[in-house]
Amino acid sequence: MAGLQETFEKLMGKISDAAVDFTELEVMTFTGNVNGLVNTTGKIDWGALLQKAASATDGSTLHLVAATKLQLDGDSFHYRTNAKPEQIARLDELLKLHDESVRHSAEARQALITFMSDSLIKLTNK
Numbered sequence: 001m002a003g004l005q006e007t008f009e010k011l012m013g014k015i016s017d018a019a020v021d022f023t024e025l026e027v028m029t030f031t032g033n034v035n036g037l038v039n040t041t042g043k044i045d046w047g048a049l050l051q052k053a054a055s056a057t058d059g060s061t062l063h064l065v066a067a068t069k070l071q072l073d074g075d076s077f078h079y080r081t082n083a084k085p086e087q088i089a090r091l092d093e094l095l096k097l098h099d100e101s102v103r104h105s106a107e108a109r110q111a112l113i114t115f116m117s118d119s120l121i122k123l124t125n126k
Contacts, residue, residue, distance in 0.1 A: 008123050012116075022113060023072040025105055029098035031088060032062040063088060066098040070106060 030049075035058045039045045052060050065088065067079040085091045 005123060008119065022109065025070040025102075025109055026068070027098065027102045027105055028067045029065045029094055029101065030062050031065055031090070031094055032060070034060040034062055065091065065094045068098070068102045070102070 069077040
């Protein structure tokens with residue numbers, strides 16, 4: 001019993017150390033053109049995305065289409081662009097993608113919380 005509990009406590013510590021935050025879920029959907037976004041390993045440099053777009057010194061453009069922030073206590077915050085479909089290519093598709101991303105992210109977070117809760121219950125019932 002002590003070994004399993006110790007293992008679970010270590011797991012919880014690692015999750016905490018990784019700064020996993022279950023209290024908020026934030027999804028932002030952008031469209032546009034950001035030059036030089038792919039790094040030398042062929043992967044997107046997400047950290048540089050907003051910085052490059054904000055500076056826009058290289059001709060990059062980035063538009064926030066939608067943003068959603070869900071809090072564990074039930075509060076939610078939403079932003080939708082007021083641009084017209086003719087101003088942003090594929091606007092309706094991007095808004096649908098955003099809504100699906102919010103739903104999938106919330107489901108994934110709930111599944112992880114349920115897994116951790118069930119694991120804790122099983123651990124304490126032994």
